[in-house]
Amino acid sequence: MSEKESEDVRIGVFVCSCGTNIGGLINVKEVAEYAKSLPNVVFTEDNLYTCSETGLTQIKNGIREHNLNRVVVASCTPRTHEPLFRDCVKDEGLNEYLFQFVNIRDQCTWVHMKHPKEAFEKAKEVIRMGVAKAAKLEALENIVVDATPTAIVIGGGVTGMTAALSLANQGFETHLVERDDKLGGQLNIINKLFPTGQDASELLGSLKKRVESNPNLTVYTSASVKNIEGFVGNFEIEVEQKGKSIDLTIGVIVVAVGASLLTPTGKFGYDGNIRITQYELEKKLKNNEVKAKDIVMIQCVGARNDERKYCSNVCCMTALKNALLIKEKNPQANITILFRDLYTPGTHYEEYYRRAREAGILFLSYKLEKEPIVEENNVKVFNEYIGEEMSIPYDLLVLSTPLIANSDNKELAQMLKVPLEENKFFLEAHVKLRPMDFATDGIFICGAAKWPVDLTESITQGYAAAGRASTIISHDTIEVEGATSFLPEYNKNLCTGCEICITVCPYKAISKNENDEIEITQVLCKGCGVCGATCTSHAIIIRHFTDEQILSEIYAFGGI
């Protein structure tokens, strides 16, 4: 800190138009001009896209030509762009933590879209605050830790097996943990696979063989993860297998715990006998027990309604597959599928739907507001197309129910410190561009644990999670964020030992050492600042968000 302080602070401010996202509402030239008047600012520029290669070059030129030692970019959000700008200033020899982000898009031009004048004023204010903070920034170093080149895959269904096999094939020591007494997950109950019609057991068998014979892969069945400590590259994981505890040191974690099946108790006369689910039908088909002649299937049972809003992806294809199988065995069978929107996206699934129609399977659409009514031997359904209620006789009623999140996802999520979404499926870092990552480094998600998916997508995602995980354990070391909390030596006497910080830390980064002193494990700390904010004696300091830095922003806002 000392050398930076003695040096003249020379700040450059780069104001982004973000196309017209910012520039369309406020005059970025004027904003940049205003920034010039702020203390320590020696250079300002506006760019059409500061994040473009051209914009980055302008930042680098600015640093070089104007001898800048702090850079402020006023543009979008650090969520997507901070790493880019940090790298940019680093390329030019500046410490990456001497970069300050100011968000004038989300916080100004987007939220105040209808008030351009106020958005303009606010942009100037937040830049003034950012500049004030920039003047107080200190150089920090990222924390470098060793990475153990091992992986654990939690869940031994087809997704987990695929992920584990790929990691093992890439040369990594891989551990596959399955709580059931055998691998395979839901594939064990499935009869045939769409759209090829091959036996599920055949695919499962060959996959199992490859998993079990891979020298880099250790399988633990009837086992579960009991405890997870540590951090990316260095997780300490306790696996319990049949009462025995196994401790593993692991570099990356892949979550592939799959999903559960919904039993529609109390719905549409479900009785598990002649009114069954598609999965119960799978079993009956496997055992050749389906003798019914009049079969009615109802789609979206317990899905796409107020209770469970989502579409489960796989049920339409499952229904088509099973209907076709029945029809093949017994061409005389009358099969009616009651659906809301038939979900057969892409090339082969749509082809499959065509095949089903050509095979004489009848499709009738119904609306959520007018759900079919199941009677003892008939299903009554209002057909919109002809505007009449129809009564369809059945001797087998099959209910297509959605995949639902496992009931114990919450416990696993807490152990991993990762979030779930509203339906209790695991929530990835970014739905669009980081589909396999968790926001927590070194933990990945794939398959139906994240969202209902079919077999093809499960396999793809298994590979995908393996690919993402490999980007980490392909290296001997890992760099993690240096903006962390710490308890400096000179503040130790302030600490009263109240342990509130230990309680509030969401990352379990704080503990007491053998001398009963508070200790913060730097590499576990995410710099969220909760400990610093709750510390009753102001003993904990949060790097990059020091009291001095935050107060400088507040003073700048108040014009002090």
Place this chain on the structure above:
Amino acid sequence: MEKNSKSALIIGAGIAGIQAALDLGDMGIKVHLIEKNPVIGGKMAQLDKTFPTLDCSICILAPKLSECYRHENITLYTLSEVNYVEGTSGNFTVDILKRARYVKEDVCTNCGDCATICPVRGVPNYFDANLKNMAAVYIPFPAAVPPVYIIDKNTCVYLNYGICGLCANICGAEAIDFSQKDEILKIDNVGCIIVAPGYGLLEDVSPLTNYGYGKYKNVVTALEFERLICASGPLEGHLKRLSDGKDPKKLAFLQCIGSRSDRDKKYCSSICCMYSTKAAIIAYEHNNDLESYVFYIDMRAGGKGFQTFLRRGVDEYNIKYIKSKISHIDVDEDDTPVITYEDYDTSEIKQMKVDLAVLATCIIPSQGIEKLADVLGIELNNYNFVKTNPFLPVETSVEGIFTCGCAREPMDIPRSVAEASGAAARAAEVIKGG
């Protein structure tokens, strides 16, 4: 990192190719990323926002473009195509045809002086779905990677008639080079190839006459609509009717144009239900007086958060969904589209007048896929997408050649990204596993 002497070669630098390149690069594997266009980013770069998060597309893509450009393990080849491949898994040799850009990539500063002085105007920009014109020397969009201009050899006066050269005179960096020639680059020691050329759209090959496309100004395709509502597009985000410049009040989004049809393509394009809803939502955000109608057969919204997104469309953005089949489109004397359709709920033939009709046209295999398949020796399926097995989803028919994204089937961005990471994993298995 030195331990992997074999590299990976990726064909296509859309979001799928980019993700695969970044993953492999981050694993310490050298990557050659081949793109036939002058810039990378593919279709995703052309989109305004993305469903269901409504993230600005270029905003979330741009960091990845930059990362690709700056990555120590990734070498970018733009204006390039794979011409010849020999060898087998673990050891391919590839010839790249790199077309002349006529601008030196390492010298151009992207200042734009050349385009300002160029006397040629009215060259349609493919990036803006040909709705915006540019000079004969141009950069497709401001955040483009690489940030280097290109001279259009079909319209450049100097390249065709040997006179002009104004751009070369004004260029302070001396980046213009009319003497550049197409060249063949040989890359050996390629362990794996990933095929990710993305997709084309039905309008590339079909006149869409039933729907009055090309004849009626207020009938546009979905990709054109993306550019029209995009802040960086030809209308700077202010949506207008293209016939008279008036603000539209009523929009129609027509699904399954050329998809799920006996007349055109039999398959479903997978993404249209969602992107049409997204487009209607963005349009409403620009103008709260708007109402939108989505004409659809089956609503295909299986992805994470998609059903909730549809509900928001109805509840908050004045979108109405009509289960129907489109017959055809006419216009009235004002150039206002009149849609004739069969309402599935009432089984009646009805008509509706709208200010703008947006066609969700069928996704088709990318142009040139047959030639590429031929060069690589890989099989295509009955629709000319790259043939894969449902249970080996990223494998092509040739060992050591993988595929991902819309090359093999229409799919959305998260799925393309996931497949890309999956293909990268498979490639890494071959390269690292030896």
